[in-house]
Amino acid sequence: VTNLEEQLEQFREELENKNEEVQQLHMQLEIQRKESTTHLQELEQENKLFKIFEEQNEHIRELEAQVECLKSDQERVKKKNDEEIEQLNDVIEKLQQELANIEQIPSDITAFHEDADSLKHTLETVLAEKEALEKQVESINLEASQTKNELEETKLEMDQLKQEINILRKEHEEVVEKYKCGLMKDDRERTEVGSSRKTEKVDEGSCEMTELLDQTQLRSSDENTRVTISKMEVQLQQLQACIKEKDSELCQSYNEIKDLKEQGKAEREMLGNKILELEKTLMEKVAAALVSQVQLNAVQEQGKFLQEIQKAPKCLEEASKHPQTEGWSDTTENEVESEVSLLTQRLREVEEQLAKTNHSLELEKENVKVTQQESKLKEERLLELQQLLEEVQEKHRNEIQKYIKQEETQTYLAGAQLTERQNDNALSNELEKVKEEAAAAKEELSSYREETEKLQKELSAKEANLVHLREDLCKVKEELVQVEEKLANYMRMEKDMAKTESRKDAEILCDLLTSESTLTGKSTSSQTDKAVNISSYIQTSPVLVKNAEIQIDLQSACSSEEIAEIIREFNEKIEQMQELHAAEIMDMETRHISESEALKREKFVAVQVLTDECNALKEVIESLRAKEGIPISGLVRSPPYQARDGGSSDSSSDWSQGMYLTQTQGSDTISEGPDEGETSTDLLPQKIKGLLRAVHREGVQVLSLTEFPYGEREMPPLKQGPESWLEERKAFLSTISSLKDLISKMQLHREAEIYASSEPPEGDSDWRGELLRAIQQVFVREQNVLLAVFQTELAELGTRDAVILMSQLEHRLQEQAINQRTAMDCLHDADRRSLLMEVQVLHAQMNNMKNNPKREQEIDSKSQGDLNGISYIF
Known part of the structure; x- marks a missing residue:
């Protein structure tokens, strides 16, 4: 014991020493960490x-x-x-x-x-x-x-x-x-x-x-x-x-x-x-x-x-006066010689100075010559400038004279115009009446447009309601299918439960018969077996059921009679719902059919009224032209550049574009129609819109033709050849007839599509090709109109302005060709889209036809499988 105590004390001391060493190590570690942190900072x-x-x-x-x-x-x-x-x-x-x-x-x-x-x-x-x-x-x-x-x-x-x-x-x-x-x-x-x-x-x-x-x-x-x-x-x-x-x-x-x-x-x-x-x-x-x-x-x-x-x-003189004195003569001679030498020196100096002055004078003369030359050049420039001024003044005078002559001619023409205006007041009054009638027709057209837009909005709302009703029908059908599947599963489980109950009842009866012949102990064991069987039945019975709701119903111990009553109630409710949905669908279909027929009638009446008004306007125009042609044959001529361009070529090309676009939109709606199982009622508003636009543009064209053509340009002379105007008039009449033919073809195609929408598309004619041909004829007639107008202007102006007229005609033909190309491109694109839409619709119809028999086969196979399962169970 003492040894153990000593060993324990030694262990304690060693532990204390180790603890101290551990503390020292911890201190060293902390010091090293601090040093490392300082080192990192450094x-x-x-x-x-x-x-x-x-x-x-x-x-x-x-x-x-x-x-x-x-x-x-x-x-x-x-x-x-x-x-x-x-x-x-x-x-x-x-x-x-x-x-x-x-x-x-x-x-x-x-x-x-x-x-x-x-x-x-x-x-x-x-x-x-x-x-x-x-x-x-x-x-x-x-x-x-x-x-x-x-x-x-x-x-x-x-x-x-x-x-x-x-x-x-x-x-x-x-x-x-x-x-x-x-x-x-x-x-x-x-x-x-x-x-x-x-x-x-x-x-x-x-x-x-x-x-x-x-x-x-x-x-x-x-x-x-x-x-x-x-x-x-x-x-x-x-x-x-x-x-x-x-x-x-x-x-x-x-x-x-x-x-x-x-x-x-x-x-x-x-x-x-x-x-x-x-x-x-x-x-x-x-x-x-x-x-x-x-x-x-x-x-x-x-x-x-x-x-x-x-x-x-x-x-x-002094020397000649005093010849007697010789001494004085010698002195005078010496003085004279010295003076002569001085004079000669001075003369030389003077000559040198004269030479210098001559040289300076020559330099000055040269400078004078240079200045004279510069003055001559300046004078020449002044003369040139004066000539230029005179030329400019002459030009200004000529321009002033030309301007005065032009003003005189303008005043003369203004007087002639006043006289002609007085003669044309009656015609202007008639034209104003025609304009008022055209304005009234425009107002009626705008009212018809508003009515058609309202009808389109109502149709779109009804179509949306139909789509919602169809979606509701699809949902109800899906719910019915789910309920039927649940009922079938429920019936199967009920039959399985009845079979298991009958088997277990038979087993219980067998156990009871055996229990009567055995001992009491065995009877107790048999009773326990029965209890176990019953408990196992109670435990295993809900496992056979797949649906959780049916498990809850079975665990709540519902009887077969109650289940049958519930099934009957469900069947009755389902039948009532089906009857109600069928009645609602029939009501909606009858309403839709009646509304579509009423809209068709109203639109046919509106189109007939508009066509009658157009015919009346054309008759009035022809009568006015006949009246104008008798008294003043020279005044009847083609309209000006703006009226021709805006009224004849561009309006007709735009009209053809708008008509064909409405036609293609109508074909798109036709292709969408068979998917919904309805008639092509969406065609009517768009086509009527196209017809209204065409009538409006034709009215604008009529107004441009009936306007007075001499508002912006000068009045031509009274004598003028009637041949060019007759050719132009024929060209205009041919364009009007081609437009009428195109309108009639559009109406015929529309009526054929409306009345034959329910029939299969096998017997349909190539209405797209006919429409393209009609539009091409309209383009050709427009070119003829431009050529006729050019001929009339040549006949009026002569060969002086032929180059200007040719450039204008080339420009107009280029613009017309560009418009025609764009129109034909739009037509081809729309034609392609309509054909693709029709092909897609036909494919959808084929798929629907294929899917319907598949669904019937699946339903038949399911019903046969259910019957086979029931027969196998029994």
């Missing part, structure tokens, strides 16, 4: 620093781009400065030449020398400023090269820092992997603690050693990373400071370059202005000096020459 800081490095690299690239831009700007500035220096050198050379020329002028002009000195001084200052600018540009270039070198050094430093960061990352990844391995080892050691305690001590010692090694490695790596990070931060700060300094230097240099550019521009402008002013002043002063010198020299020479000429005869 790595995040390193990543941030790396991002900052990248941003700085981008900034450095931008600075390099700016430096390149500045270099290009400097080169441009250099080029501009060189060009300006060359220009200034040229100017300086010119000025020096002028100064050399000016220095040849005599020294009497002191002001001129002063101006030249001032110009030289200004030129020297300009040259000095240029040299200073060149020195500044060179210094700026040196600074830019230095900044480039510094940027390259910073780039190299950045690359080195990137390499160091990559090395640190690799070291950090290695440390993290080691730390993970240590954690995995700790987990393994903890799992192995429960296996053996002896091995735990050794493992703990090894783990402690490994942990200590890991900790030392981690600490050393952390210290290294911290030192490197601190170094990197210091380097970053230094680089940032350098970058800021260089940015500021670049900005300063850029601003200095801008200032220098602006100063250079301003100085150039100032120097250019000064040079221009100086040149102007020099030219003015040189010209004034030359003029003044020439004038002074000429005056002085003339005065001296006159004095010498006056002195020479006086000397000769």
Whole structure:
């Protein structure tokens, strides 16, 4: 016991020691976690620093781009400065030449020398400023090269820092992997603690050693990373400071370059202005000096020459008067010779000056000749302009005369029109009456249209009601089928239950007979067997039933008589529902038939009334034409361009399009009809709409034909050939007859479709082909009408405007051909759709015919299967 107690105490001590060690390990783990978190934070800081490095690299690239831009700007500035220096050198050379020329002028002009000195001084200052600018540009270039070198050094430093960061990352990844391995080892050691305690001590010692090694490695790596990070931060700060300094230097240099550019521009402008002013002043002063010198020299020479000429005869007279004195004669001879030599020199100078003046006069003469030539050219231009003005004035005069003549002709024509209008007042009154009748017909047509739209809306509502009733019928039929299936299943289950009950009753009777002959104990056992059989019957009986509702009815112990009564009640209700639905369906069918017949009658009456009105309108038009043809044969002519285009060709083509579209819509409704088992009552509103549109357009055409054709154009002459009008009239009558034939064909086809909708489509004629032929005939007649109109206009106007008429006719024929093509395309598309719809309807009818016998066969097979099952059960 003492040993056990000692062992227990040792175990307790060991457990306490291990608990302390575990706590220490937990503390170490927490410390390592904290260190790992700090290490991760440091790595995040390193990543941030790396991002900052990248941003700085981008900034450095931008600075390099700016430096390149500045270099290009400097080169441009250099080029501009060189060009300006060359220009200034040229100017300086010119000025020096002028100064050399000016220095040849005599020294009497002191002001001129002063101006030249001032110009030289200004030129020297300009040259000095240029040299200073060149020195500044060179210094700026040196600074830019230095900044480039510094940027390259910073780039190299950045690359080195990137390499160091990559090395640190690799070291950090290695440390993290080691730390993970240590954690995995700790987990393994903890799992192995429960296996053996002896091995735990050794493992703990090894783990402690490994942990200590890991900790030392981690600490050393952390210290290294911290030192490197601190170094990197210091380097970053230094680089940032350098970058800021260089940015500021670049900005300063850029601003200095801008200032220098602006100063250079301003100085150039100032120097250019000064040079221009100086040149102007020099030219003015040189010209004034030359003029003044020439004038002074000429005056002085003339005065001296006159004095010498006056002195020479006086000397000769004195010498002839005093021949006695020889000494005086010698002296006078010497004086005369000296004076003669002076005079000859002066004469030479005067001759030179005269030559110069002659040269200047020749130059002036040449200038005068040039000015005379320029004046001659200007005079010639003035003459040309005067001629153009005269031509323009003549054109204006001719136009004014033409305008006056046109006004006179218009006034004459207006008087003639007034006289003719007075004669045509009666005809205009009759036309107004016809227009009023046509307006009344239009109002009636609009009322008929409104009535037809209302009837269409009522028909659509009734069709929707019929569709809903059909859907209700389908639902009721489906419910009846489901109820019949339930009843059949119920009857089967009832028969099965009756069979099982009869069998079990027989078994119970057999058991009772055996129980009478056996002992009391056996009787008890037989009774228990009966109870078991009854309970099993009660338990198994609801399993045979499939429907949950029938199970509930059976569990509630309903008798067969009650079930039979329920079935009878259901049958009676079903029969009542069937009778009610049949009566409702019959009522709806009778109503629909009566309403459709009433609508047919009303529409037939409306169509007949409209056709009668159209015939009456046509008779009135023909009577009016007959009246117009007798007194004024020349006035009867074709309507104008707008009436012909809008009334004859386009209206007929549009009418044919509308009629055929209504026909195709009607064929679509015919194809949809057999699916519903109804007559094609949807055809009537659309066809009547088409007829009403046709009548309306024909009325518009009639109005356009009966309008006065000379509202917008000038009145033609009274004498006119009647042959062209007769041809045009025949063309119009042929178009009207073709339209009437087309209307009659449409009515016949409509009546045939209405009365033969219930018959099979085997005996139907090709009404589509006939309709296409009729429309093509209408198009041909329209072309004939256009040709007749062209002939009449040729007969009226003659061969002068034949080209214009031909272009108009070509344009109209092109428009008519385009309209006809579009109409035929619409017709073909509608024909194709109607045929496809009829084919689909026939396919649907065939499928319905095929599906009906299949359903009958399925119903017969189901009934036979039920009978076979019942017979098999019995």
